[in-house]
Amino acid sequence: MKQEIQITDDKYLFxxxxxxxxxxxxxxxxxxxxxxxxxxxxxxKADLIRKEFCGDEVHLRGIIEFSNFCEQDCVYCGLRKxxxxxxxxxxxxxxxxxxAKKIYSxxxxxxxxxxxxxxxxxxxxxxxxxxxxxxxxxxxITLSLGERSFDEYDEWKSAGADRYLLKHETxxxxxxxxxxxxxxxxxxxxxxxxxxxxxxxxxxxxxIGLPGQTIEDIADDILLCKELDCDMxxxxxxxxxxxxxLKNISPADLKLTLNTMAVGRIVLKNVHIPSTTALSTLTPxxxxxxxxxxxxxxxxxxTPDKYKDKYxxxxxxxxxxxxxxxxEIKQMIHSMGRKVSEDKGxxxxxx
Ligand code: SAM
Numbered sequence: 001m002k003q004e005i006q007i008t009d010d011k012y013l014f015x016x017x018x019x020x021x022x023x024x025x026x027x028x029x030x031x032x033x034x035x036x037x038x039x040x041x042x043x044x045k046a047d048l049i050r051k052e053f054c055g056d057e058v059h060l061r062g063i064i065e066f067s068n069f070c071e072q073d074c075v076y077c078g079l080r081k082x083x084x085x086x087x088x089x090x091x092x093x094x095x096x097x098x099x100a101k102k103i104y105s106x107x108x109x110x111x112x113x114x115x116x117x118x119x120x121x122x123x124x125x126x127x128x129x130x131x132x133x134x135x136x137x138x139x140x141i142t143l144s145l146g147e148r149s150f151d152e153y154d155e156w157k158s159a160g161a162d163r164y165l166l167k168h169e170t171x172x173x174x175x176x177x178x179x180x181x182x183x184x185x186x187x188x189x190x191x192x193x194x195x196x197x198x199x200x201x202x203x204x205x206x207x208i209g210l211p212g213q214t215i216e217d218i219a220d221d222i223l224l225c226k227e228l229d230c231d232m233x234x235x236x237x238x239x240x241x242x243x244x245x246l247k248n249i250s251p252a253d254l255k256l257t258l259n260t261m262a263v264g265r266i267v268l269k270n271v272h273i274p275s276t277t278a279l280s281t282l283t284p285x286x287x288x289x290x291x292x293x294x295x296x297x298x299x300x301x302x303t304p305d306k307y308k309d310k311y312x313x314x315x316x317x318x319x320x321x322x323x324x325x326x327x328e329i330k331q332m333i334h335s336m337g338r339k340v341s342e343d344k345g346x347x348x349x350x351x
């Protein structure tokens with residue numbers, strides 16, 4: 001009798017895994033898998049789909065966290081405006097451009113410019129940074145500056161920026177409102193849709209393990225990325241920051257994080273999915289694990305040493321020498337039978 005139930009369970013799992021379109025209940029079912037054998041089938045399928053749609057190449061994106069000033073007050077984030085314990089810094093425009101050149105010299109073909117929401121950098125400053133980087137380096141540029149005006153997005157697109165990363169964080173409106181005193185989910189989505197409409201390759205994604213979040217909410221996160229037709233999707237674990245009101249909330253569950261990445265890959269197929277720094281903070285083998293469950297991107301951090309400890313989004317964020325790190329990551333990628341991409345790794349959806 002027990003064996004019969006097992007066979008029925010297995011059959012149902014394979015039926016779902018072999019679907020090409022997924023209902024919300026399918027996504028919830030896959031996210032809730034706990035049986036080790038079933039999870040292993042889930043990861044195997046995610047890896048197969050990654051191989052089919054992305055190939056064996058892993059894209060490296062060099063990130064510069066150029067300012068930790070933030071006008072927002074996201075309850076989970078160590079950069080939040082009301083965190084008075086954080087020493088703030090801003091990199092100069094020239095420092096940002098010089099750091100981008102280091103990324104390019106390391107053979108990396110994407111520069112990610114990230115900061116808190118910091119209007120100290122004007123539309124013209126960012127335009128100048130984009131144009132200068134493009135003049136000196138043959139790289140793609142991803143911006144991750146939070147919500148800015150549509151006029152600024154237009155100008156930065158024209159200046160040559162390729163991508164914009166603006167995670168929706170959670171598709172649950174109530175949780176979103178509870179965690180963002182000044183922002184609305186609806187507004188965030190309007191920005192994402194606008195970015196996509198003017199030709200940016202758009203990135204979104206969630207935080208896994210937020211207080212009050214259910215598996216159904218995480219299924220909605222994945223389906224929202226599909227609805228938004230995202231080019232890049234980041235599914236990353238919540239890690240508490242001792243300098244925020246969520247300091248006593250436990251970090252995200254590793255198994256749920258890996259399941260989410262795998263289900264994200266299976267449902268979304270031709271998107272870029274990073275194996276995040278947050279995942280490697282959750283567990284030392286995190287980056288490698290992420291690459292086995294559907295991820296195809298790693299983002300080495302090139303923020304200069306004197307600043308990187310201060311970009312404290314959460315506790316215990318790993319810091320390292322970027323050049324050594326890139327070498328180690330390349331070896332790891334090769335040891336997995338994968339390749340380091342030599343191109344810019346643009347959207348997999350381009351017509
Ligand atoms: N200001 C920009 C924005 O709003 O998109 C980019 C900077 S923000 C610090 C980058 C990302 O950090 C956010 O999208 C969020 O998902 C992540 N983050 C912040 N606090 C976190 C935490 N405690 N655990 C995990 N991720 C966190």
